Amino acid sequence: DIVLTQSPGTLSLSPGEAATLSCRASQTVPDNLVAWYQQKAGQAPRLLIYHTATRATGIPDRFRGSGSGTDFTLTISRLEPEDFAVYYCQQYDHSRHTFGQGTILEIQ
Amino acid sequence: QVQLQQSGPGLVKPSQTLLLTCAISGDSVSGNSVAWNWIRRSPSRGLEWLGRTFYRSKWHNDYAVSVKSRITINPDTSKNQFSLQLNSVTPEDSAVYYCARYWDNVGTLDYWGPGILVSVSS
Numbered sequence: 001d002i003v004l005t006q007s008p009g010t011l012s013l014s015p016g017e018a019a020t021l022s023c024r025a026s027q028t029v030p031d032n033l034v035a036w037y038q039q040k041a042g043q044a045p046r047l048l049i050y051h052t053a054t055r056a057t058g059i060p061d062r063f064r065g066s067g068s069g070t071d072f073t074l075t076i077s078r079l080e081p082e083d084f085a086v087y088y089c090q091q092y093d094h095s096r097h098t099f100g101q102g103t104i105l106e107i108q
Numbered sequence: 109q110v111q112l113q114q115s116g117p118g119l120v121k122p123s124q125t126l127l128l129t130c131a132i133s134g135d136s137v138s139g140n141s142v143a144w145n146w147i148r149r150s151p152s153r154g155l156e157w158l159g160r161t162f163y164r165s166k167w168h169n170d171y172a173v174s175v176k177s178r179i180t181i182n183p184d185t186s187k188n189q190f191s192l193q194l195n196s197v198t199p200e201d202s203a204v205y206y207c208a209r210y211w212d213n214v215g216t217l218d219y220w221g222p223g224i225l226v227s228v229s230s
Contacts, residue, residue: 001173035216044206044220045155051215088155092216095170097145099155 002027002093006100012108019076021103023089028069033092036065036074039102040085048087049074081107110134112207112221120201120228126194129184130207130221137183137190138163143210145217146181146192150203160210161190202228 003026013019023034032052037045047056049065052072062077076083084107089100116128130144137144143162149155159171161181171179180193194201204225208217 031215033215035214044208044222045217046220047214047216047218050218054214056214056218090155090216092210095160096172097147097157097217099157101154 001096001098002029002091004089004091004098004100006087006089006103008103009101010104010106012106013079014108015079015081017079019074019079019083019105021074021076021087021089021105023067023072023074023100025070025072025091029072029091030093032068034065034067034072035090035092036063037088037090038083038085039088045088076105079105110209110219112209112219114205114207114221114224116205116224116226118225118227120197120226121230122198122228123196126192126197126201126226126228128192128205128207128224128226129189130191131187131189132209133188135209137161137188138185140164141212144181144183144190145208145210147206147208147217147220148203149206149223150200152200153203156203158192158194162210197228199228202226 007022034052036049039045053065064075086102111133113131143160145160146158178195183190204223206223208220
């Protein structure tokens with residue numbers, strides 16, 4: 001299985017700043033089938049980005065996904081208070097899904 | 109709008125069988141561009157995909173290697189739902205369990221149930 005490693009583990013920022021979250025795969029992700037999810041306490045993960053760079057329905061344009069091969073990035077351009085949460089990257093390969101361990105985005 | 113709702117016991121004894129159900133509204137368990145998945149989240153293992161069921165002329169299943177010997181996911185077309193059966197549970201199986209839809213057009217899991225906390229303890 002492809003292993004996804006996210007960095008940093010925790011990111012401390014202030015509202016209005018930009019956030020850059022990284023996700024590295026142990027091997028090339030086929031067809032760049034990488035997604036990003038946001039999860040808040042007590043809630044299910046919410047799909048933000050799929051196919052590396054396509055925003056899901058209703059996701060504001062301050063969220064941007066990029067990357068290819070083994071290196072993928074989620075950028076949040078201007079943090080809003082509601083953006084502080086845990087973020088997971090995920091890939092779909094050979095009929096299986098694997099997730100990164102998550103990045104905690106916390107208010108500084 | 110697709111909605112998923114899990115149900116099942118919140119407490120299971122070690123060595124027993126965990127059985128959860130996911131009721132689907134707004135889509136069909138037999139849809140030919142979707143797959144129905146179970147995922148869990150625990151402090152020790154993070155988010156872990158467990159398996160899926162889907163219909164493409166016939167029913168198919170895929171399971172994670174970590175649970176393959178103990179897991180069964182079944183569709184129930186009469187109730188438009190699917191189930192997770194996990195045998196011989198241990199405390200390591202304590203987690204929040206989610207059901208989720210995979211849609212071919214997005215190539216990932218786009219709708220999730222709210223999750224159900226399951227504890228394995230005597």
